[in-house]
Amino acid sequence: MKTSFFKYQGAGNDFILIDHTTSPLKDIDNELVAQLCHRRFGIGADGLMFITKHDDYDFEMHYFNADGKLGSMCGNGGRCIVAFAKHLGIINKETNFLAVDGPHYARISESGDWVDLQMIDVDTITNDGEAFILNTGSPHYVAMQNDLKDFDVFTAGKKIRYNDIYSEKGINVNFVEDKGDHLFVRTYERGVEDETYACGTGVTAVAMAMAKYKNKTGHIVTAIKVLGGDIKIEFDYDGNHFTNVFLCGPAKLVFEGKTD
Template identity: 50%
Template sequence: MIHFYKYQGTGNDFVIIDNRDKSFNGANTELVRFLCDRRFGVGGDGLMLLEEHDKYDFTMRYFNSDGNEASMCGNGGRCIAAFAVHQGIIKNTEHFSFMAIDGLHEASYSNNIVSIKMIDVNSIDKQKEYTFLNTGSPHYVEFTDDIDNLNVKEKGIKVRHSDTFKPDGTNANFVSFIKNDTLKVRTFERGVEDETLACGTGVVASAIAAYEKNKSVSDYKIKVLGGELRVSFETDDNNSYKNIWLEGPATFVFEGKIKV
């Protein structure tokens, strides 16, 4: 029996397992894929393991729904931070820290709103049609005036598998300005291989790409299919971005046990 918890952050949903006792084998790709399956398993965009860390509050390990251990997931990071608070692992909810595949993240929690500090961004590839950058995961960002009618899955698959981003592929974000400080973002996620209701690293990439266009706003409200997020950051003349924060709700859905 596997004891699991289900969380969601603006519709990005995850299976979370407390693996401090190392009882769950993350190398079992088939098992991870089964647990993420919405018909036969628990269902989720991904699965996370909370594990011990000798210096920080915990370690986050993230797996895509295809079963493979993956790069950083921003909304996943917010959800596992809320999970750690709910489990009593965190004593100071105003400031704590955890290790993920892309490095150290600071976090805070208040009334189901979680803020996490993302990695610095020091390299941005600006092309005529798109911007490409890594915010813990690789992201293609394209601005569009017709975001509501866009077939995100169809276009996202083409970008994800294009020769430009081989061999690992990329996530693809499509963005519209609602106001100068408000964006609407839709994301195709690799590993999920579909559009998701939200993507944390994707909205961070989209906010930075938006700043690259207008150089005026460094604190964005971002509307996604699953709700609203906030991204803020600091930048300098060298196009280096630091003190990047992703903020939004992280909600416990249910817990249970499943026999495998």
């Protein structure tokens, strides 16, 4: 029996989505998930998601990394699954859904291809040398880097991700260059084990780290450019706590099909 799937992308961060609202989500074949995400022998994606029913929320999001393993929160994946839920007729303009890091609110454009996703509040940012460490639903390392366009993100990111401090649990590694009117960000993602075109929890972490670095407080709106396009981050920051955090950007259906 063939399974229907949908391919979505959010600023170049691409995902396979499968509707599992009509039956319970049972044991997952992690090798099959990895195969479907493989860019040579499968559909190709940064991750795979199942959407399921939930008694207390509009739906529940289950995210798997490209390596087939259950992942932590994926921000761009969250935005894409909201667009998918609208496509399926589960939601209309707003939603409250459940993800691995807890409940999320989101609003979606009438066209269904732009999603503002509320992320978790953040209270703690630490340092590793000059880099910032924080968790925005997934753990992130944020380092400033000049000439980022020509920087070897893969080699540098992999070295940090697998060093003695982070290798056991892994960490996503973000490099940021301040361009004045926007931040340019490139990310090495654990679970994908490569640079991706965008990382939603990553750009959220970068915006927060840079607000702390610049001692900016109040309602902050940050324009972000990634390899896959433009993203906007909004939050309130009082010098200690980041609240009312929104990850805003495109979420577009690429194609749909069936797979064995």
